[in-house]
Amino acid sequence: MTNWEEKYQTGDTPWNKNEPSPGLVDFLAARPGLARGAVLVPGCGFGYDAHVWANAGFSTLGLDLAPSAVAAASSLYKGQAGLRFEVRDFLADEPVESSDWLFEHTLFCAIDPNQRDSYVRAAAKRVRPGGHLLAVHYFIPDTEGPPFGTDRNEVVSRFSPWFDLLEDWVPRSYPNRTGLERMFWWQRK
Template sequence: MQNNNMNEFYWQERWKKGLTGWDIGYPSPPITEYADQIFDKSKKILIPGVGNGYEACYLKEAGFKNVHVVDIASEPLAHIKKRCPDFKDSHLIHDDFFNLNDKYDLILEQTFFCALDPDQRKDYRDKMYELLVPGGKLAGVWFTFPLTEKGPPFGGDSEEYIKLFSEKFDVKVATPCYNSIKPRLGNEFFMILQRPAH
């Protein structure tokens, strides 16, 4: 399951060299708009491949009490701690996402799926299912520019995403993003996927 795009050295080097083209410098509007509709601030939330964690800090500032993040590189986690000093160290997880074995009510997808080798997409789906409590949700943004060999980021097709996830999840929302940042307009697809309650 490991490949050159998922190892710690690869991502740590990208951070050190500033090769972080996915980093827009602030929380992604589709994620913040979704978060603003969640009233239960006690939900246990995970953001995998969190990067600089703008969305994580946004959630903390919005009153969410149980936000966890994971990244295979340590550099971005240090950035989060610097910007959000009250972030619990135990909630800043330095590890491979696929090593996690906790349970979450909600997992937010933001430029993590696209960083994985496309061969790992079924592994991603299965791991998300495993990490969510029954009735839990995976929500966020998937890129819909054409999938090529050149990546990360790796693109994909919205119909393929729906087919992939509907094998395990109830697809609650699947729609092109109307509130993407300008450079990504037309290339983002928002989904809310729910693990069946039974």
């Protein structure tokens, strides 16, 4: 199992881009009329994506397993209205409040593939009926991770029992991930 806290403590965070997901930035910019609501960002890391949601007027909760990530994100965005961070295990089977939106960015590919059933169950539990899941998936072939690869067939078959697919597309991305990401916009059944 990956020791995420140790990675933050030793500065071993190669996924970190010091900026939010370009696909998320474009998604929100293109849809200024989306109804505002509560957003959950699991595996939020340093919190750049959570900050984008909060800045757009969504009440945002970033979760991460690693206390050092939550401490860094809380310090970086101290005072930002509508944004908070908590140390929590997204996969833990605990009673949860459900959100209007859940945003996924490099958490699905970070967890061990044998935890993917738990991930989908957690996502389904966390999004209210009619709410939305917006995901940026990483389409790489790697089986030795993290990151662990996936593909469109796996994503569609895993999430379809719980969510209706509204749209999927190749987003603008970071230079070293161009063409390797695909975004999925789902609505909870």
